[in-house]
Amino acid sequence: SRTPLTLLGTGAMGTALARAWLAAGHRVTVWNRTPARAEALSAEGAVVAASAAEAVAASRLVVACLLDDASVGAALEDADLTGRDLVNLTTGTPEEGRSRAAWAEARGARFLDGGIMAVPPMIGDAESGGYVFYSGSGALFDEHRDTLAVPAGTRYVGEDPGFAALHDVALLSAMSGLFAGVTHAFALIRREDIAPKDFAPLLASWLTAMTPSVHLTAERLESGDYTEGVVSNLAMQSAGNATLLRTAGEQGVSAELLTPYMDLMARRVADGHGDEDGAGMVDLLTREAPKD
Numbered sequence: 001s002r003t004p005l006t007l008l009g010t011g012a013m014g015t016a017l018a019r020a021w022l023a024a025g026h027r028v029t030v031w032n033r034t035p036a037r038a039e040a041l042s043a044e045g046a047v048v049a050a051s052a053a054e055a056v057a058a059s060r061l062v063v064a065c066l067l068d069d070a071s072v073g074a075a076l077e078d079a080d081l082t083g084r085d086l087v088n089l090t091t092g093t094p095e096e097g098r099s100r101a102a103w104a105e106a107r108g109a110r111f112l113d114g115g116i117m118a119v120p121p122m123i124g125d126a127e128s129g130g131y132v133f134y135s136g137s138g139a140l141f142d143e144h145r146d147t148l149a150v151p152a153g154t155r156y157v158g159e160d161p162g163f164a165a166l167h168d169v170a171l172l173s174a175m176s177g178l179f180a181g182v183t184h185a186f187a188l189i190r191r192e193d194i195a196p197k198d199f200a201p202l203l204a205s206w207l208t209a210m211t212p213s214v215h216l217t218a219e220r221l222e223s224g225d226y227t228e229g230v231v232s233n234l235a236m237q238s239a240g241n242a243t244l245l246r247t248a249g250e251q252g253v254s255a256e257l258l259t260p261y262m263d264l265m266a267r268r269v270a271d272g273h274g275d276e277d278g279a280g281m282v283d284l285l286t287r288e289a290p291k292d
């Protein structure tokens with residue numbers, strides 16, 4: 001029979017998660033700070049608990065999907081976590097994941113942190129490609145692997161409870177740079193007689209063609225050789241940036257999304273590394289913010 005579980009937080013994501021587990025035949029006990037937001041799930045078969053403590057008492061497996069780490073602490077303040085398996089799907093930082101793990105373990109629970117790489121409509125849709133990074137108790141993950149796989153794919157990334165958040169945030173950070181570039185590109189064509197809908201497929205296929213470069217960067221970081229077989233060296237790229245900036249000027253577009261990356265590139269070239277490609281910039285960044 002399917003593992004019963006408790007879900008704390010029926011916001012947009014929590015509601016999607018609850019629906020996926022209900023549809024798969026799990027008994028789901030839910031709690032939400034604002035009770036009205038859990039009512040729809042009651043009609044769909046969820047048991048609505050009157051307090052977080054009562055919800056935690058209802059099942060050994062407890063999943064939290066709240067706004068932020070502080071709301072997890074607030075919600076679970078009065079709950080007895082002894083013998084519970086707490087899975088925290090609330091987005092947080094690596095340090096928050098680690099301290100929340102220590103906090104849960106001190107209260108007698110096993111702990112698994114999760115970072116959701118999906119939006120609510122992707123939850124419960126096996127074709128969507130959505131998944132969740134997990135890290136922390138491997139024993140918890142192994143025991144509940146099938147249950148956790150119901151709403152989305154699972155990728156366990158290690159015992160360090162900070163690693164799920166680190167993977168999650170690293171991917172989101174890369175996406176932030178990608179979206180910055182896309183925003184700038186659409187701004188460049190904005191005032192011209194070029195339909196965004198005609199331009200979009202060109203943009204998408206160019207970004208797709210550039211994506212495999214992440215594997216080359218990884219190889220360079222592992223070998224420590226940043227110059228072997230470089231096809232577009234930093235000196236050339238940095239000089240080419242002047243064309244990008246002049247074009248932004250001609251089109252009346254602010255270059256504010258581009259200049260931080262270009263400045264870093266120029267600094268790497270000035271440091272005498274113009275024969276490298278982008279991998280050495282990773283060193284430049286991490287040297288500026290060393291891990292203490």
Ligand code: NDP
Nearest residue numbers: 009010011012013014033034066067071090091116118119
């Ligand atoms: P919502 O804003 O829809 O829901 C937030 C939930 O947190 C609500 O249940 C809210 O309760 C609760 N909450 C907020 N503050 C507190 C508190 N102090 N004490 C107790 N409960 C509190 O957000 P989502 O459901 O979309 O997101 C939930 C988590 O999922 C977040 O960490 C988010 O980063 C993550 N996530 C969301 C994605 C998305 O696309 N939506 C994608 C990937 C991850 P109340 O109803 O009472 O306000």
